[in-house]
Amino acid sequence: MxxxxxxxxxxxxxxxxxxxxxxxxxxxxxxxxxxxxxxxxxxxxxxxxxxxxxxxxxxxxxxxxxxxxxxxxxxxxxxxxxxxxxxxxxxxxxxxxxxxxxxxxxxxxxxxxxxxxxxxxxxxxxxxxxxxxxxxxxxxxxxxxxxxxxxxxxxxxxxxxxxxxxxxxxxxxxxxxxxxxxxxxxxxxxxxxxPTFSVDGSKQCKYCPGRHACPALQQSAYDACERSDTSLPLVLAPPALALEIKAMQRASDALSARLSGLEEQAFASIRSGKPVPGFAIENGVGRLDWAVPVDQIVKVAAAFGVDISKPAALTPTQAAKAGLDDAVIKQYSQRPAGKIKLVPVNTSRAAKAFGKSESEK
Ligand code: SF4
Missing domain, CATH: 3.90.320 (Lambda Exonuclease; Chain A)
Structure with a gap:
């Protein structure tokens, strides 16, 4: 409890x-x-x-x-x-x-x-x-x-x-x-x-069990829709650009939280026998995988003249777990740079990065 x-x-x-x-x-x-x-x-x-x-x-x-x-x-x-x-x-x-x-x-x-x-x-x-x-x-x-x-x-x-x-x-x-x-x-x-309701913060609405019934989130989602229709000058100066990105990120969070809440409500309604016009439930399809033990399918494939028994090389992490020396892994592995993305700056993290303690902020 x-x-x-x-x-x-x-x-x-x-x-x-x-x-x-x-x-x-x-x-x-x-x-x-x-x-x-x-x-x-x-x-x-x-x-x-x-x-x-x-x-x-x-x-x-x-x-x-x-x-x-x-x-x-x-x-x-x-x-x-x-x-x-x-x-x-x-x-x-x-x-x-x-x-x-x-x-x-x-x-x-x-x-x-x-x-x-x-x-x-x-x-x-x-x-x-x-x-x-x-x-x-x-x-x-x-x-x-x-x-x-x-x-x-x-x-x-x-x-x-x-x-x-x-x-x-x-x-x-x-x-x-x-x-x-x-x-x-x-x-x-x-x-x-x-108590007051607040959609501003740290994505608290995303998993809120009451998000489908929350008036504050509903209003915020409507505001987001309205805002997305607003005409703005095409080229924004950096400070205005930053404000606009933050506003759009907040709007996007509010919309996805509201949408996922409504989808869950519709799902529950249809499952309980109350149809939601224009929507139905259907099973998705998972990743294709063998339905029989691997050694069995290896033999079946061999009978057809195909060798599917060769395992792929272990990943560096799996190789480390299997006992391969760290120095060897370091020499023969690489971590490619990920996709560049725009991320919000957390003030605590920024302070940490610049060596400031909480009390110095
Ligand atoms: S959905 Fe509503 S009640 Fe839930 S965290 Fe967001 S604003 Fe608060």
Whole structure:
């Protein structure tokens, strides 16, 4: 049973206080991806604590769990400072806020909050409200001890980000406090009677369970449609260009969140026997794959005079796992530059890149 102010939803209610009430009206159903994530967490917990591995453990789950445990062990702290999957009440934020961090540890003035994500979508460690809620839950347990800094760690084996699958955000205790204060204000507003809805922020509408019924998102999507029809001078000066791109990105986010919410609603309606005019449900087709064991199809193909048994060369990552020396891999591999894309600048990241701490900003 989730708390009313679940840390996992904090990346939403941390920006939109109204989302708490609206989400409660439209509870999320557990998707296959969520079920897989739950299983992967059970595997990680079992390996981290030396318990029996779950029977449904896949190789990918085991490898992901190893990456997560390596990230924790890289701190070189005694094993007894680590706590896995312990519920914490984040009363520093609100009596209704509490959840279960994947792992936390405290040693020599440093608190580490680690989060293991098995999904593909990028999760930033920087100013991650879910992890900040967990920190708010752990801090009172360290009462009386000197806390200098907090390190947030996100381990995401399936996300191929340029910063790698293990990403960290280190912040001083003093610089963390304004984030906790902000979440407290949002929490009080969320459960205080007349919360406001906000589509501005960090894509909080994208997975909001109430997005199909949200008046603020609906208005924002309509505004986006209207704005896309507005005539503008063809050549914009750079400052105007930047503003226009940001406005269009916000509009695009609002439109896709609204559209996906409406599509989900239509899907549920058709499945429950209430047709939606002009729409139907049909099965997509997956990637073509063998329906029989590989050695069986190899023999079948051989009978037809075709050799399909030769495996393709392993990738550098697979070769590393198979034991090929790192130096050899480095010499014979390359990472081609990716497609150039325009990305928004995160002020925290910019400050980090230029060596400024939070307090210097
Ligand atoms: S859809 Fe967006 S604006 Fe509406 S409640 Fe959800 S997070 Fe808030």
């Amino acid at each position: 989730h708390a009313l102010l679940a840390p996992s939803a904090a990346p939403r209610w941390g920006y939109c206080a109204g989302s708490v009430v609206l989400s409660a009206l439209f509870p999320d159903h557990q998707s296959d991806a969520a079920k897989e994530g739950h299983d992967a967490h059970e595997v990680a917990f079992a390996i981290a604590t030396g318990r029996v591995r779950p029977k449904n453990m896949t190789r990918e789950m085991e490898e992901g769990a190893r990456l997560y445990i390596d990230a924790i062990q890289s701190f070189n702290w005694p094993s007894n400072v680590w706590h896995f999957e312990e519920h914490t009440d984040a009363h520093l934020i609100h009596p209704e806020c509490g959840g279960t961090p994947d792992a936390w540890g405290f040693h020599d003035g440093t608190l580490v909050i680690a989060d293991y994500k098995f999904g593909h979508g990028f999760v930033d460690a920087v100013e991650n409200y879910q992890l900040i809620c967990y920190a708010a839950g752990v801090l009172p347990k360290l009462d009386g001890q000197q806390i200098d800094r907090v390190v947030f760690v996100v381990v995401q084996p399936r996300n191929f980000h340029r910063d790698g699958p293990v990403r960290k955000w280190e912040v001083s205790y003093r610089d963390l406090m304004p984030h906790i204060d902000h979440l407290r204000t949002q929490a009080e507003e969320a459960l205080g009677g007349a």
